[in-house]
Amino acid sequence: xxxxxxxxxxxxxxxxxxxxxxxxxxxxxxxxxxxxxxxxxxxxxxxxxxxxxxxxxxxxxxxxxxxxxxxxxxxxxxxxxxxxxxxxxxxxxxxxxxxxxxxxxxxxxxxxxxxxxxxxxxxxxxxxxxxxxxxxxxxxxxxxxxxxxxxxxxxxxxxxxxxxxxxxxxxxxxxxxxxxxxxxxxxxxxxxxxxxxxxxxxxxxxxxxxxxxxxxxxxxxxxxxxxxxxxxxxxxxxxxxxxxxxxxxxxxxxxxxxxxxxxxxxxxxxxxxxxxxxxxxxxxxxxxxxxxxxxxxxxxxxxxxxxxxxxxxxxxxxxxxxxxxxxxxxxxxxxxxxxxxxxxxxxxxxxxxxxxxxxxxxxxxxxxxxxxxxxxxxxxxxxxxxxxxxxxxxxxxxxxxxxxxxxxxxxxxxxxxxxxxxxxxxxxxxxxxxxxxxxxxxxxxxxxxxxxxxxxxxxxxxxxxxxxxxxxxxxxxxxxxxxxxxxxxxxxxxxxxxxxxxxxxxxxxxxxxxxxxxxxxxxxxxxxxxxxxxxxxxxxxxxxxxxxxxxxxxxxxxxxxxxxxxxxxxxxxxxxxxxxxxxxxxxxxxxxxxxxxxxxxxxxxxxxxxxxxxxxxxxxxxxxxxxxxxxxxxxxxxxxxxxxxxxxxxxxxxxxx
Amino acid sequence: xxxxxxxxxxxxxxxxxxxxxxxxxxxxxxxxxxxxxxxxxxxxxxxxxxxxxxxxxxxxxxxxxxxxxxxxxxxxxxxxxxxxxxxxxxxxxxxxxxxxxxxxxxxxxxxxxxxxxxxxxxxxxxxxxxxxxxxxxxxxxxxxxxxxxxxxxxxxxxxxxxxxxxxxxxxxxxxxxxxxxxxxxxxxxxxxxxxxxxxxxxxxxxxxxxxxxxxxxxxxxxxxxxxxxxxxxxxxxxxxxxxxxxxxxxxxxxxxxxxxxxxxxxxxxxxxxxxxxxxxxxxxxxxxxxxxxxxxx
Numbered sequence: 027x028x029x030x031x032x033x034x035x036x037x038x039x040x041x042x043x044x045x046x047x048x049x050x051x052x053x054x055x056x057x058x059x060x061x062x063x064x065x066x067x068x069x070x071x072x073x074x075x076x077x078x079x080x081x082x083x084x085x086x087x088x089x090x091x092x093x094x095x096x097x098x099x100x101x102x103x104x105x106x107x108x109x110x111x112x113x114x115x116x117x118x119x120x121x122x123x124x125x126x127x128x129x130x131x132x133x134x135x136x137x138x139x140x141x142x143x144x145x146x147x148x149x150x151x152x153x154x155x156x157x158x159x160x161x162x163x164x165x166x167x168x169x170x171x172x173x174x175x176x177x178x179x180x181x182x183x184x185x186x187x188x189x190x191x192x193x194x195x196x197x198x199x200x201x202x203x204x205x206x207x208x209x210x211x212x213x214x215x216x217x218x219x220x221x222x223x224x225x226x227x228x229x230x231x232x233x234x235x236x237x238x239x240x241x242x243x244x245x246x247x248x249x250x251x252x253x254x255x256x257x258x259x260x261x262x263x264x265x266x267x268x269x270x271x272x273x274x275x276x277x278x279x280x281x282x283x284x285x286x287x288x289x290x291x292x293x294x295x296x297x298x299x300x301x302x303x304x305x306x307x308x309x310x311x312x313x314x315x316x317x318x319x320x321x322x323x324x325x326x327x328x329x330x331x332x333x334x335x336x337x338x339x340x341x342x343x344x345x346x347x348x349x350x351x352x353x354x355x356x357x358x359x360x361x362x363x364x365x366x367x368x369x370x371x372x373x374x375x376x377x378x379x380x381x382x383x384x385x386x387x388x389x390x391x392x393x394x395x396x397x398x399x400x401x402x403x404x405x406x407x408x409x410x411x412x413x414x415x416x417x418x419x420x421x422x423x424x425x426x427x428x429x430x431x432x433x434x435x436x437x438x439x440x441x442x443x444x445x446x447x448x449x450x451x452x453x454x455x456x457x458x459x460x461x462x463x464x465x466x467x468x469x470x471x472x473x474x475x476x477x478x479x480x481x482x483x484x485x486x487x488x489x490x491x492x493x494x495x496x497x498x499x500x501x502x503x504x505x506x507x508x509x510x511x512x513x514x515x516x517x518x519x520x521x522x523x524x525x526x527x528x529x530x531x532x533x534x535x536x537x538x539x540x541x542x543x544x545x546x547x548x549x550x551x552x553x554x555x556x557x558x559x560x561x562x563x564x565x566x567x568x569x570x571x572x573x574x575x576x577x578x579x580x581x582x583x584x585x586x587x588x589x590x591x592x593x594x595x596x597x598x599x600x601x602x603x604x605x606x607x608x609x610x611x612x613x614x615x616x617x618x619x620x621x622x623x624x625x626x627x628x629x630x631x632x633x634x635x636x637x638x639x640x641x642x643x644x645x646x647x648x649x650x651x652x653x654x655x656x657x658x659x660x661x662x663x664x665x666x667x668x669x670x671x672x673x674x675x676x677x678x679x680x681x682x683x
Numbered sequence: 684x685x686x687x688x689x690x691x692x693x694x695x696x697x698x699x700x701x702x703x704x705x706x707x708x709x710x711x712x713x714x715x716x717x718x719x720x721x722x723x724x725x726x727x728x729x730x731x732x733x734x735x736x737x738x739x740x741x742x743x744x745x746x747x748x749x750x751x752x753x754x755x756x757x758x759x760x761x762x763x764x765x766x767x768x769x770x771x772x773x774x775x776x777x778x779x780x781x782x783x784x785x786x787x788x789x790x791x792x793x794x795x796x797x798x799x800x801x802x803x804x805x806x807x808x809x810x811x812x813x814x815x816x817x818x819x820x821x822x823x824x825x826x827x828x829x830x831x832x833x834x835x836x837x838x839x840x841x842x843x844x845x846x847x848x849x850x851x852x853x854x855x856x857x858x859x860x861x862x863x864x865x866x867x868x869x870x871x872x873x874x875x876x877x878x879x880x881x882x883x884x885x886x887x888x889x890x891x892x893x894x895x896x897x898x899x900x901x902x903x904x905x906x907x908x909x910x911x912x913x914x915x916x917x918x919x920x921x922x923x924x925x926x927x928x929x930x931x932x933x934x935x936x937x938x939x940x941x942x943x944x945x946x947x948x949x950x951x952x953x954x955x956x957x958x959x960x961x962x963x964x965x966x967x968x969x970x971x972x973x974x975x976x977x978x979x980x
Contacts, residue, residue: 534972611887613746615775620964642776660968662917663885664892677895 028155031062031087032147033078034123035069035094041128044139050093050123053144057151061085070100075107082111089117089154093147095124116160116602116670121150145683152682153675160602160669165649167253168352169593170195174245174532177205178575179567180357181227182582183589187355188236190590195349196231197259198241202306203228205359206568209289211389211397213575214439215470221305221392228307238349242312246346248536251624251652252562253352253598261345265313265321266299270337273301273309277329277338285317291384293402294394299329299338304392313338353562353589356546357582358532360568363418363425363522371414371519372490377403378497379490379517382436389443399447401516407448408515412499413437413455414487418522420458426522426543431572433520434461438471440518441480454481454512456501464574483510490517523572537623538563545571556585564588603653603670605646611665612643618657618666619644626650627657684789684829685732688760691786691826693727695758701784702755705743706730715797718743722754732760732828734804737793739925741768744778745884758784758825762793763818767923767958768881770823774961775921777884787821789829796930810926811842811939822959844939848947851940863911863941869934870907872900876914876928876938882921889913915941920949920967923958 032054036042047065054063062085068074069092082090090113092104097120105115123143131139169192173184176198184196202208208228210220231237240259247258266277277299284295289302296302299313319325320340330338362381365373373379378401380388391397401408415433418425434457441453460482462468474480485502492498496513503510525544526532533540538558539547546569549557556564564585567578592598607618609632619627630645644666646657658666667673692704708719708729716735720743721727740759743751751757761769766785772778792813794800799808806814819832839845851859874890877883890898890910898913899906914928915938922942929938949955952975953966963969 531972611885613777613884613886615777615884617775617964617968621968621970623970662889663887664889664897665887673897674895677897 028059029061029086029088030059030151030154031078031081031085031090032057032060032064032151033069033081033090033092033094034063034065034143034147035074035092036065036067037069037095037124037128038067041094041124041143044128044131044133044136045123045143046136046140047093047143049140050143050147054091054147054151057148059155060151062087069094070103075103078104078107079111082108082113087113089113089119089157091119091121091147091150091154093121093123093143093150096120096122096126114159117154117157119150119154119157121147123147149679149682152678156672156675156678158669163600163602163604163648164597165253165600167593167596167598168255168350169193170349170351171353171355171589171593172197172245172255172257172349172351173355173357175205175357175359175567175569176200176203176228176231176239176241177357177359177567177578178207178224178227179359179569179578179582180205180355181231182579183355183357183564183566183586184231184237185227185234186583186586187589188234190586190593192236192590192593194234194237195257195259195351196237196239197243197245198239199244200302201242201264201300201310201312202302202308203231203239203241204303204305204307206383207575208303208305209291209383209386209390211386211391211393211443212439214435215464215466217439217442219391221390225305225307228305232307239308240347241308243347245532245535248354249625251650252560253592254650255351255354255562257349257351257354259347259349261347262312263315263342263344264310265315265318265338265340265342266311267335267337267339268308268310270335271310272335273311274334276332276334278311280328280332282326282328283317283319285314290387290394291381293380293384293387313340353564353592354536355564355566355582355585355589356532356536356538356558356569357566357585358526358529358569360523360572361526363524365417365519365521367424368417368519370489371417371487371517372492372497373519376490376492376497376517377401378408378515379519381519381521382433382440385440385518386436389440389447397447399444399451406515408451409448410452410454410512410514411441411444411516411518412487412490412497412512412514413440413453413518413520414499415455415457415520416486416522417519418524419520421522426524428543428572429461430520430523431461432523432574434459434471435464435467435574437518437520438462438474438480441474442478445478445480452479452481454483454499454514456483456485456487456499458484458486464576485510523568525569529569536560536563538565543571545569556581556588562592600649601653601670602648603668604648604651605653605655605657605666605668607644607646608665608667609643609645611663613663613665614642614644615662616644617660617662621656621660623654623656624650624652626652685730688732688786688788688828689727689730691828692721692730692758693724695784696721696724696727700756701758703751704730704758704760704786705740705751706760706786707732707736707738707740720751720754730760732788734791734793735797735800736760736762736788737795737797737810737930739765739768739879739881739927741765741772742879742881742884742927744769744772744783745881746777746886747878747884756782756784758786760786760788761821761824762788762790763816763821764790764812764923764925766818766821766823768925770958770961771882771921771923771965772884774964780961785821785824785826787824787827789821789827789832790816790819791832791834792816792819795926811840811844811943812924812926814842815840815845823961840943844943847937847940848944851944864904864908866936867907867911868904870902870911870936871934872902872906872910873933875931875933876936879927879931880918881927882918882923883914889917911936911941914938915945918942919945920953920955920965921957922946 051063051065281297283298287296387393419430487501529544566582566585704721795810
């Protein structure tokens with residue numbers, strides 16, 4: 027006969043207000059196998075745990091049920107307490123009578139809550155009786171990290187991990203590191219030049235002994251699990267030998283073909299063989315395959331003729347590289363929403379209606395106008411500019427429901443940059459609210475208004491159209507209650523930040539969650555903001571949602587510290603909740619092999635004494651198995667069972683209901 | 684056609700390419716055809732092929748028939764529809780493709796039940812699968828016997844089963860439930876449906892697992908429902924609609940109805956038709972990033 031103890035927790039009033047915990051304990055007393063019951067105010071408190079330990083020893087318990095909160099909260103706590111009392115930790119089971127019971131039943135007579143708690147506890151008790159002693163599985167950790175994305179968040183994460191003495195693989199899909207931050211002119215609220223603070227970090231990455239940099243590359247596939255991932259990376263063909271190239275620039279100077287520059291958001295042209303911007307890291311060009319006449323139809327080849335070290339190879343193909351890593355940091359950044367949705371603002375129709383990133387390029391010393399604010403249409407210096415905020419943000423019908431968070435600040439910065447460069451220019455800002463929460467942010471926007479004379483108009487713009495070479499902006503000023511018509515030389519749209527196009531694809535490759543806007547989901551928005559639900563995969567920067575540079579950098583460092591913590595141990599303890607195949611009834615249909623997301627199931631030969639193969643069966647690699655149970659559901663003959671959640675346990679629990 | 688078949692069987696056995704030819708032969712009174720297993724080349728003349736050959740012989744390739752497996756490499760006389768089952772068995776690792784010799788038979792249709800045979804094959808005695816057959820010229824074979832058949836299946840599936848499905852789609856869930864409960868109540872748990880199916884090849888069926896006993900074995904309402912649902916679910920995305928289960932059912936439960944409806948849903952959801960691709964595992968077990976997730980609310 028088992029000797030089981032049942033501990034019912036009141037959780038202050040969390041459980042006790044709708045569940046009669048004493049009654050639950052009383053009911054359990056008569057259940058076969060139960061030798062001890064108690065109800066207590068806070069089982070998770072130190073005295074609660076102490077009493078649990080003492081009771082286990084005193085009553086020689088061989089299993090305990092704690093009827094309390096969700097196992098997500100304190101299963102670990104109570105299992106640890108059991109272990110200290112000399113009981114196998116897997117002989118401790120939690121009946122969740124809080125989240126799934128007391129919190130959802132508001133019956134103050136406590137009737138419903140109590141009946142349900144008794145049912146839940148009795149089911150757990152029957153389950154527990156069939157629990158077996160289990161021991162933790164120890165697995166080695168590959169102490170190398172993968173960082174996906176070479177913007178500021180990814181760079182910060184990579185540098186912090188590498189400075190901590192661990193190898194890092196940094197994958198960037200563009201030809202150069204830098205991400206969106208490299209495009210910015212100056213940064214709020216300190217107005218330091220973005221490239222001046224960014225490029226040293228980029229170079230540091232390039233020169234770091236512990237960082238392997240794959241630019242112009244994408245993650246194709248991820249296998250494995252925490253501590254033991256295998257990552258397949260596609261190195262897109264650059265058509266330039268990276269080892270030989272000196273970055274002299276003869277090739278792109280010679281190249282006769284020009285197309286719109288992605289980095290400059292179409293404000294200027296780039297060559298077909300190019301680096302995105304002069305400070306690119308690595309300073310090695312790529313050939314844009316789609317637009318190169320040599321590759322497409324074997325005409326030209328001028329770049330190869332002038333290349334001194336002869337490093338251009340038109341036959342180069344994509345390379346597939348695999349790397350073993352123990353942890354992954356996702357830092358894939360953001361895109362701007364397509365402005366084509368907002369036809370009323372005339373983006374795409376009028377050359378002088380531009381987005382915020384284009385304005386950054388115009389204001390940037392390394393940009394197409396060398397930092398002089400000029401209209402894209404005719405190169406004239408605009409005497410007045412209208413900035414329109416919340417283009418797509420906070421607009422559920424046409425755009426996104428969320429606030430893009432950084433636009434209020436960068437628009438204020440734009441008005442300042444404009445004033446500093448065009449002293450007699452006038453800027454107007456149409457806004458909904460000024461959101462300037464952050465250290466020195468409020469002061470910054472006040473300065474734009476008070477010192478640099480930006481005219482802030484609270485209201486929306488209904489239409490932008492062209493008249494006599496001017497852009498006429500029609501809008502409302504809701505504070506004065508009047509309609510406003512402004513004739514401007516240029517209009518800048520503060521377009522919403524959105525997730526990357528392929529964010530959902532990547533999330534599925536990695537097995538992490540994402541929200542309806544395709545931003546990656548944190549494990550817990552407050553308490554685990556850099557973790558994902560998948561162990562060993564962490565998040566940094568704007569792939570989680572709109573945020574500014576300081577936040578992205580902090581998150582990069584936070585993710586790095588999580589990786590460091592993971593790498594600080596040599597072995598990783600894993601839960602022994604793993605699948606087992608009953609080989610006698612295995613049909614070798616390999617449904618489990620196909621279904622397993624962790625490639626944890628192997629095809630195994632069964633041999634007779636003579637060494638002849640008599641049959642094939644599936645066998646689970648315990649080191650790889652995460653106990654997800656997919657194979658159990660897939661197996662038609664019920665040949666696979668999950669330790670800790672066996673068929674018998676589940677069946678017993680159901681029968682006890 | 685039969686002569687060509689016998690000649691091929693004789694050659695295979697004489698040359699030792701296969702150990703047994705699984706095919707159709709007459710019963711003693713020559714009124715019905717029955718499965719025959721030819722191991723001696725001299726017996727090859729016993730093989731026949733005609734409109735009575737409705738049985739799906741592919742079950743004899745599965746692990747259910749260890750005695751036949753023990754004979755050695757088999758050759759099998761198979762219509763296109765039977766070959767679909769062999770394809771699934773190959774994709775699920777039950778049969779190695781190079782370990783079976785498929786004698787594909789060009790087919791102009793068979794009778795739904797041999798009892799219906801009056802000497803002539805008419806549309807009304809053909810099963811629904813023949814009306815919509817895409818594989819009258821067998822698709823995966825080592826040799827094809829018979830002339831090329833010219834037949835294009837209709838775009839919208841026709842036949843009794845599909846008429847019934849369309850009628851069913853208009854019914855309320857309550858009416859459908861009552862219909863099935865009524866039919867399943869007649870089930871006597873003989874498991875003929877399972878025995879006739881070459882995709883029900885499990886060494887130990889889930890219904891035979893007794894620790895714990897998930898499915899009640901008595902012919903009681905609860906167990907009947909559980910069994911029939913499990914049978915259908917285990918065949919989702921795999922069933923080739925060969926119809927052997929329904930043909931075998933002594934209680935006349937319209938199993939083709941549930942099988943074909945499921946096949947329609949799978950085709951719509953995953954663009955998958957079972958029985959054509961030996962490399963691909965049936966969709967219910969495979970995860971693809973492009974799988975629909977519009978049912979998750």
